[in-house]
Amino acid sequence: xxxxxxxxxxxxxxxxxxxxxxxxxxxxxxxxxxxxxxxxxxxxxxxxxxxxxxxxxxxxxxxxxxxxxxxxxxxxxxxxxxxxxxxxxxxxxxxxxxxxxxxxxxxxxxxxxxxxxxxxxxxxxxxxxxxxxxxxxxxxxxxxxxxxxxxxxxxxxxxxxxxxxxxxxxxxxxxxxxxxxxxxxxxxxxxxxxxxxxxxxxxxxxxxxxxxxxxxxxxxxxxxxxxxxxxxxxxxxxxxxxxxxxxxxxxxxxxxxxxxxxxxxxxxxxxxxxxxxxxxxxxxxxxxxxxxxxxxxxxxxxxx
Ligand code: AMP
Ligand code: FE
Ligand code: FE
Ligand code: ZN
Numbered sequence: 455x456x457x458x459x460x461x462x463x464x465x466x467x468x469x470x471x472x473x474x475x476x477x478x479x480x481x482x483x484x485x486x487x488x489x490x491x492x493x494x495x496x497x498x499x500x501x502x503x504x505x506x507x508x509x510x511x512x513x514x515x516x517x518x519x520x521x522x523x524x525x526x527x528x529x530x531x532x533x534x535x536x537x538x539x540x541x542x543x544x545x546x547x548x549x550x551x552x553x554x555x556x557x558x559x560x561x562x563x564x565x566x567x568x569x570x571x572x573x574x575x576x577x578x579x580x581x582x583x584x585x586x587x588x589x590x591x592x593x594x595x596x597x598x599x600x601x602x603x604x605x606x607x608x609x610x611x612x613x614x615x616x617x618x619x620x621x622x623x624x625x626x627x628x629x630x631x632x633x634x635x636x637x638x639x640x641x642x643x644x645x646x647x648x649x650x651x652x653x654x655x656x657x658x659x660x661x662x663x664x665x666x667x668x669x670x671x672x673x674x675x676x677x678x679x680x681x682x683x684x685x686x687x688x689x690x691x692x693x694x695x696x697x698x699x700x701x702x703x704x705x706x707x708x709x710x711x712x713x714x715x716x717x718x719x720x721x722x723x724x725x726x727x728x729x730x731x732x733x734x735x736x737x738x739x740x741x742x743x744x745x746x747x748x749x750x751x752x753x754x755x756x757x758x
Contacts, residue, residue, distance in 0.1 A: 469498040469729040471525060471737075472542060472655060472683065472711030474718075476592060477509035478529075479600035481716030484509035488516035488524060490716075494724040498734065500525035500544060500711075505560045506595040507548035514756040524756040529655055530645075531560050534638035534666065534674075539654060541641055542683065542709075545741045545753040546650025553648045556636050563634030564597050570631040571602055571623070578628055580611055599623040600718055615718055642678045649745035649753060651737060653681040653709055658697060659688030668700050675704045680740045685710025685727035707736045 474480035475487045482490060484501060487509075491499035499522060501513045510526050517524035526548075530541040546553055568587065575582050582605055590604035591597050603618030612618045622629040645652050654674070658665050666674065671682065684697045685708075701708045710727040713719070729737075742752045 467498070467731045468496045468725055469731065469734050470496050470712050470714070470725050470727075471498075471500040471527070471544070471653075471709050471729050471734070472502050472529070472686075473499060473714040473724065474503050474529075474716075475501060475509045475513070476594055477506055478503035478594060478596040479598050479715060479718060481718045484513035485516035487714075487716070488513050488522060489520055491724050492520045492522045496522065496725050496728075498523040498525060499724075500527040500542075502527040502529045502542055502544075504529050504596040504598065505531055505557050505564070508595040510548065517756045521757075526753075526756070528557075530557070530641055531633075531635040532638040532641050533635040534670070537666070538635055539638050539666065540656065541638060541645075542653040542655050543641075543645040543648075543650045544653070544737065545745075546645045546648035547750065548648075550644075550648035552644050556641060556644055559634060560636055561596060567631045567633040568597060568602070571599070571629050574629040574631065575602075575606075575622065578622075580606070580609070582606065582609060582611075600715070602629070604718075614720075616720070638674070639677055642674065646678050646744050647748050649741070649748045649750040651680040651741045651744055652678070653683055653707065653737070654679065655683050656686040656688045656713070657682050658693050659686060668703075671700055671706070672704055675706055679706065680744075681707030681709055681733075681737060683711055684708045685729075686713060687721055687726065688713075707740065708733050709737070 475484040501509050503509050507528055513524055525544055527544045532539045532541045572582055586605040587601050591601040600615055603615040606612045606618045642652055682701050684694050709729045712724050712726045713722050714724045745752050
C-alpha cells in the first residue's frame with residue numbers, strides 16, 4: 455500500500471537537492487547549472503555550494519527565467535568528534551551574522567591551507583604557483599582541492615581530478631593539508647536560528663573513518679538535525695538500506711541527490727539520485743517551522 459501511494463504521489467516529479475557551481479568547486483556558473491538541471495528534466499534543484507551562498511542570486515534569476523523550482527542551500531564543512539562532516543543547510547537567511555561569521559572562518563581556512571598544499575607539491579618537484587590555482591578557480595568564493603587538481607591538470611601533471619586526488623590530494627597522500635571546519639553541533643543551532651534546516655550529506659560516504667554511527671545520528675537528531683542524505687553515489691545499496699532504516703527510526707527526512715559538480719566529478723550526473731516528493735515536502739515543512747520558531751517569515755522558494 456505504502457509503495458503504491460508513494461509511486462502515485464511521486465509520479466513525474468524529479469527533485470535533486472545537492473549540486474555545486476563555480477561559486478565553489480563545480481564547473482558551471484550558477485545560471486548554467488540551473489539551466490542544465492531543467493534540461494535534465496528536474497522539477498526542483500537545490501544549489502548547495504561549499505560554504506557559500508554567493509551563487510544564489512544568479513541561480514535565482516536563471517530559475518525564474520527557465521521555470522524550475524530552486525532551493526537555496528549550501529554545504530557547510532563541519533567537524534564532529536574529530537571527523538569531517540558535510541552539513542547541507544537549506545533556506546537559511548544568508549545574512550544572519552553568526553552564519554556569515556561561521557562561513558567566513560571556513561572560507562579563511564580554505565584560503566590559508568592553499569599555500570601549504572602548493573609547498574608540498576613543489577617539494578615533490580611539481581612547479582605549481584598560486585597563480586596556476588587562481589586562474590582555474592576563477593571567481594570561486596570557496597577554493598579547495600578540486601581547484602588545485604584543475605591546476606595540476608593544466609600543468610599536465612594529471613589527467614583529471616580523480617587522479618589528482620588519488621595521487622596527491624586525498625588524506626594520507628603527500629600534498630594533503632588539513633583545514634578548519636565548523637563545529638557541527640554549533641552549526642545545527644546557527645542554521646536553525648537563521649531559519650533553515652539541516653541534512654547530513656553522504657553520512658557514510660567514501661571516508662571509512664568519518665562515519666557518524668546510529669547513536670551519533672540520534673544525538674544530532676535530538677539537537678535539531680532534520681535529515682540525512684541516503685541516496686548518494688558514495689553509498690552502495692546495503693548502506694542506503696541501513697541509513698533509510700535509521701532515518702525511519704529517528705524520524706529524519708530522507709533525501710537523495712546527485713552531488714553534481716559539472717565535469718568535475720564523474721558518475722554524479724544531475725538527477726542520478728532524487729528525493730521523494732513527500733520527503734521534500736517534509737523538509738519544506740520543517741523549514742517553515744524553523745523560520746517561525748526563529749521569529750522569521752516562512753522562506754519563499756524561487757519558482758519559475
Ligand atoms: P576540499 O573542499 O578542499 O576539502 O575538497 C573536497 C572536495 O573535493 C569535495 O567537495 C569533492 O567535491 C572533491 N573531491 C574529492 N574527491 C574527489 C575525486 N576523487 N574526484 C573529484 N573530486 C573530488
Ligand atoms: Fe565538492
Ligand atoms: Fe560533500
Ligand atoms: Zn557536495
